[in-house]
Each structure stands twice: as structure tokens, then as C-alpha cells.
Amino acid sequence: MGMELPSYADVVAAQARIAPHVHRTPVLTSRMMDEQAGASLFFKCETLQKAGAFKARGAANAVFGLSEAQAARGVATHSSGNHGTCLAYAAGRRGIPCTVVMPRTAPQAKKDAVRGYGGRVVECEPSTTSREAVFAGVLAETGAEFVHPYNDKRVIAGQGTCSLELIEQAPDLDAVIAPIGGGGMVSGTCLALSQAAPRVRIYAAEPEQADDAARSFRAGHIIADDAPVTVADGLKVPLKALTWHFVSRHVTDILTVSEAEIIAAMLLIWKRLKIIAEPSSAVPLAAVLKNPALFAGQRVGIILTGSNVDLDRLPWQQGA
Structure with a gap:
């Protein structure tokens, strides 16, 4: 294949290397959101990470x-x-x-x-x-x-440290779900959990209007859109060879949601968790709420990926 893949040992090494430079972000819960979802939700708040994102x-x-x-x-x-x-x-x-x-x-x-x-x-x-x-x-x-945003073994190994923290903070998860654009976070999640917690199912969530990863997953090969339009601006980029390797082998399913569902989930996070989350972060919650039968009664880790949003142009104020 010609690719140099990151290993689980690379994730462990990354955890030690980056410890002085990043936060061990908290995991938040909400009884009201659990009731709405019909599941126990554990929100890994990379919204509170250095520079406002898991990256x-x-x-x-x-x-x-x-x-x-x-x-x-x-x-x-x-x-x-x-x-x-x-x-x-x-x-x-x-x-x-x-x-x-x-x-x-x-x-x-x-x-x-x-x-x-x-x-x-x-x-x-x-x-x-x-x-x-x-x-x-x-x-x-x-x-x-x-330093590629996601098609880079160093970057994927670094992103994998997020899930290592999550399974320590919220043990015995049944599933973890993260947003997918280029697939760096999802690949890191696959890399880390396939070794550290192999029974945990991994889902990815994507906007319907930028659903190239979901279509790639169904087709069995990468399908790239050049310029999709979605409120989730962090999820507009296509999968690449390294991330496709992990997504195609370890992801259970890729779930898609509408623009309205993304905005509603984003607003719900702001209201119930009292934290700022950008639209891309809200996509996994929207997917869980849209697919209640899939997650009913389970312990679900939701990775909230970032909080870098333009406060002067919030989507629910735009008539979007």
C-alpha cells in the first residue's frame, strides 16, 4: 500500500509528548439530554481544549x-x-x-x-x-x-489521545461517535479504541450536504466532493488514504443529519451543557437524537470537537 500507518504505540507516545501543551478535557453529562436521547451520553469536551479544538x-x-x-x-x-x-x-x-x-x-x-x-x-x-x-x-x-490537517500519521496519533482519555473518564462505553470530515479524529479514535477498548463500536456523523464520507463508506472507496456547502464548516474536506484505511476497517456506520438538525443540536448543547460548541461539534449529537433505536439504553461517548464559532453570526440568528 505504500503508506506508513501510525500505531497504537504512537498514540501512547503522543500522550506523553503533548501532555505539557494540551488540556485533559472534561467529560460532561446531562440528565435532561439523556432522557431526550434515551441513552446515557458522555460529552468529551474538546470545545475546552487549547485553541478551542481537539486538533x-x-x-x-x-x-x-x-x-x-x-x-x-x-x-x-x-x-x-x-x-x-x-x-x-x-x-x-x-x-x-x-x-x-x-x-x-x-x-x-x-x-x-x-x-x-x-x-x-x-x-x-x-x-x-x-x-x-x-x-x-x-x-x-x-x-x-x-503538517496535513488529517492525512498525517503524527496528527492521527495525536487525535487518538482524546479517546484514551474518554474511556478512562467514562468506562464501559458501548459506542463512541465523532464528526467526520477528513477523518482525523475518527481515525485516531479507531486507532486508539481498536487496541484499548475493542468492544466499543465507533460511529461517525456527517452533514447530509457534505456526505462524501458516508457515500465513500457505502461504495467501498473514497468519493471526494470539491466544494460542499454546510453550516458545519469544519467537515467540508474529503477523506484521504490514511484516514480511509481506519474508517473503512473500524467504523460501524456513518450517520448523516440535516442542516436544521445540526443547528438544533448545537443550540441544545449551548442550552443544556452551558458551553460553546461550533456546528461541526453538534453533528454527532444530532445523529444520536435522529437514531434513537440505534443507541437506546446504551452508554455513548460523544466527542465535541471544537468551539471556534463566530459569535456575531450564530446559525440560529441567520434564518438558516
Whole structure:
């Protein structure tokens, strides 16, 4: 296959490497939400992670695993927001340059966050084609180390540390569900739980309007959409070879939800858990609420992936 896959040992090593740079995030519960779902829900709050997203884990693992020679050239990536923000955060912690190619349509809050951590933003059109073309120019200009948002063994191993924490904090789970775009978090979850808790079923959740992972899962090969449109802006990117390896082998099912269901779940998280969650984070809860028979009476871990939302443009205020 020609791919260098991350191992469970890489996840364990990542946990030690990133410990000084990330939070061990809390797990929250809500009796009212349990009643609504007909299941016991355990929310892993990566919304409270450094830089506001789980991607601080993978970014920190990649940045702090670089040799001095690699680090001196800096790091670069393309991102709709959270990975770029988290890479800029990790690079800042190590004192090295970071360049992020971002769609011009990305939330201003996410662009501001990258710059706030000392990163440089280069804008592209909101399509995979434009993103990759602009990024190639950045790499040629800087010679930086490319840290892919998800198709990177260092990043996947870092994301796997989230599930290791979750099963310690909420033992005896029947299932874990996370949002899927490029599949970094889901792949890390598969990598970690297939070894540490193999009886736990792993689900992924995706917007109906950006359902390329679900269609790939049904077809048995990667199907990539170039520029899907969804309120869940962190889930617009396609699977790649590394993440497909884990998704195709370890995921039980990929569930899809509508835009209205995403927004309703996001509002429910804000109201009941009293925390900020961005639309992408709400997709798994929306999927659990949409499929009550699938999760009835079970202990379900829900990974809330990020909290980087534009507070001046909340989706329930947009008539979306």
C-alpha cells in the first residue's frame, strides 16, 4: 500500500509528548439530554481544549516531534480553521513560524485566531482544488514542514489521545461517535479504541450536504466532493488514504443529519451543557437524537470537537 500507518504505540507516545501543551478535557453529562436521547451520553469536551479544538492534540504531536532542523524551517498547512489555529498555537509554543492557507469564506474568528497565535494566513478560494494549488505555492516559497490537517500519521496519533482519555473518564462505553470530515479524529479514535477498548463500536456523523464520507463508506472507496456547502464548516474536506484505511476497517456506520438538525443540536448543547460548541461539534449529537433505536439504553461517548464559532453570526440568528 505504500503508506506508513501510525500505531497504537504512537498514540501512547503522543500522550506523553503533548501532555505539557494540551488540556485533559472534561467529560460532561446531562440528565435532561439523556432522557431526550434515551441513552446515557458522555460529552468529551474538546470545545475546552487549547485553541478551542481537539486538533491541538495532533498539531502539538507533529510540532514537538520535529527535529531541530525541521523545526527551523517552520510549519505550514491548509485548513478551514481549527487545524490552522491549533498548528499556529503549537508552533508558537515551540517558537517557530507557521503559515496557514485558508478559504476566504472561513469564519473571520478562525482567521483572527490563527493570526492571534502568530501564524500567517494566506487565503484561497473555497474549494479543494484552489486550496491545494495555493498551498503548493506556499510550500515552494517557505520550504516549511507540511503538517496535513488529517492525512498525517503524527496528527492521527495525536487525535487518538482524546479517546484514551474518554474511556478512562467514562468506562464501559458501548459506542463512541465523532464528526467526520477528513477523518482525523475518527481515525485516531479507531486507532486508539481498536487496541484499548475493542468492544466499543465507533460511529461517525456527517452533514447530509457534505456526505462524501458516508457515500465513500457505502461504495467501498473514497468519493471526494470539491466544494460542499454546510453550516458545519469544519467537515467540508474529503477523506484521504490514511484516514480511509481506519474508517473503512473500524467504523460501524456513518450517520448523516440535516442542516436544521445540526443547528438544533448545537443550540441544545449551548442550552443544556452551558458551553460553546461550533456546528461541526453538534453533528454527532444530532445523529444520536435522529437514531434513537440505534443507541437506546446504551452508554455513548460523544466527542465535541471544537468551539471556534463566530459569535456575531450564530446559525440560529441567520434564518438558516
